[in-house]
Amino acid sequence: MKTSALFTPHQIGSISITNRVLMAPMTRSRTAQPGDIPTDLMADYYAQRAGAGLIISEATQISAQGKGYSFTPGIYTKQQISGWQKVTRKVHAAQGKIFSQLWHVGRMSHAVFHEDDLPVAPSAIAPDAQVWIVGEDGEGRMLDCPTPRELEYAEIKSIVKNYQQAAKNAMLAGFDGVEIHGANGYLIDQFLRRSSNHRDDKFGGSIDNRMRFAIDVVETVCTAIGADKVGIRLAPFITQRGMQDDEITDTILAVAKKLNKLGVAYIHLSEADWEEAPVVPEKFRHDLRAAFSGTIIVAGNYTAESGANLIEQGLADAVAFGRKFIANPDLPARFANNWPLDDISDNDTLFGGNEKGYTDYTNYMAANV
Numbered sequence: 001m002k003t004s005a006l007f008t009p010h011q012i013g014s015i016s017i018t019n020r021v022l023m024a025p026m027t028r029s030r031t032a033q034p035g036d037i038p039t040d041l042m043a044d045y046y047a048q049r050a051g052a053g054l055i056i057s058e059a060t061q062i063s064a065q066g067k068g069y070s071f072t073p074g075i076y077t078k079q080q081i082s083g084w085q086k087v088t089r090k091v092h093a094a095q096g097k098i099f100s101q102l103w104h105v106g107r108m109s110h111a112v113f114h115e116d117d118l119p120v121a122p123s124a125i126a127p128d129a130q131v132w133i134v135g136e137d138g139e140g141r142m143l144d145c146p147t148p149r150e151l152e153y154a155e156i157k158s159i160v161k162n163y164q165q166a167a168k169n170a171m172l173a174g175f176d177g178v179e180i181h182g183a184n185g186y187l188i189d190q191f192l193r194r195s196s197n198h199r200d201d202k203f204g205g206s207i208d209n210r211m212r213f214a215i216d217v218v219e220t221v222c223t224a225i226g227a228d229k230v231g232i233r234l235a236p237f238i239t240q241r242g243m244q245d246d247e248i249t250d251t252i253l254a255v256a257k258k259l260n261k262l263g264v265a266y267i268h269l270s271e272a273d274w275e276e277a278p279v280v281p282e283k284f285r286h287d288l289r290a291a292f293s294g295t296i297i298v299a300g301n302y303t304a305e306s307g308a309n310l311i312e313q314g315l316a317d318a319v320a321f322g323r324k325f326i327a328n329p330d331l332p333a334r335f336a337n338n339w340p341l342d343d344i345s346d347n348d349t350l351f352g353g354n355e356k357g358y359t360d361y362t363n364y365m366a367a368n369v
């Protein structure tokens with residue numbers, strides 16, 4: 001099948017991309033401790049994948065409160081910003097482009113990250129989910145998320161400011177733009193859904209109220225760095241982590257209309273990626289296209305063929321690949337030349353650890369000439 005649609009240039013807001021094979025954001029939990037600081041090894045990992053039309057960084061906490069997993073990076077201290085500078089310099093030196101994914105986990109967290117205080121959320125409802133935590137013995141375990149504390153009205157404003165500062169920090173760190181993480185059951189998603197948001201102030205209740213936090217964040221980030229450098233990730237079809245809400249597609253379409261007015265660069269759909277997940281309804285794709293005139297990125301179990309097919313139908317502009325980019329640093333070249341793909345060799349190396357399973361995957365040409 002033809003995959004040439006993946007290899008035409010495209011404009012995403014202020015940046016031009018030379019191919020539409022993007023690297024999806026992926027947490028790999030390899031920061032330096034203490035301080036959640038990006039390392040030289042992370043710079044090598046991202047630079048190896050600079051052939052992507054655009055790299056979206058792993059989720060990166062905007063504040064200490066926004067953290068929910070061990071060893072994930074932050075972007076709110078000087079040391080973290082200089083760590084990221086090493087990453088962006090190396091990616092740019094390899095002709096790549098990279099956005100920072102800005103993250104606040106909300107209730108997807110644990111008291112161990114907050115000096116025994118509870119994680120925060122729109123409402124005090126436990127997520128029926130677990131987070132990955134490395135104990136003092138050095139062993140990683142999945143631990144249940146506790147019932148979070150409901151955010152006070154005034155605190156919500158200060159979190160919005162944290163997003164703005166993090167976006168400015170991302171610019172200082174040399175990123176080409178930011179992706180606001182509004183997907184996968186994290187804080188912004190928690191505000192969007194009736195299952196996790198039972199507030200009775202202006203951040204809860206109607207669709208307009210539930211989307212207010214997302215829009216406030218996007219607006220303030222756009223004011224700080226320019227809408228043409230801002231994208232957002234949304235996940236209309238996840239149901240796990242206590243996120244089931246049959247009004248979510250209407251809510252997300254309402255968000256998309258508002259984002260269109262704000263002129264943000266892209267919407268990135270995090271689609272269902274597990275085996276036998278529901279297929280995204282064709283109608284939703286058309287509705288999203290009608291609501292939003294910027295770039296639409298899709299991700300979740302795509303192949304080169306299925307991605308190119310969606311671009312040809314006009315229902316997406318670019319495709320982000322996750323797991324395939326882990327095992328194939330030269331993924332766009334493999335797609336372009338029809339070279340075989342490697343598989344992830346060891347799932348235990350996905351989160352945490354060293355260069356094993358991280359920077360030791362090879363380019364096809366290097367391994368086969």
Ligand SMILES: Cc1cc2nc3c(=O)[nH]c(=O)nc-3n(C[C@H](O)[C@H](O)[C@H](O)COP(=O)(O)O)c2cc1C
Pocket residue numbers: 024025026027028058059101181183184233270271273299300301302320321322323324350
């Ligand atoms: C190891 C791993 C870490 C991930 N971390 C993130 C993350 O930090 N932020 C995010 O939005 N999605 C994250 N995801 C989801 C991916 O971005 C992507 O949507 C998913 O892997 C489906 O794409 P794929 O089938 O091409 O792998 C992660 C996925 C994997 C496999």
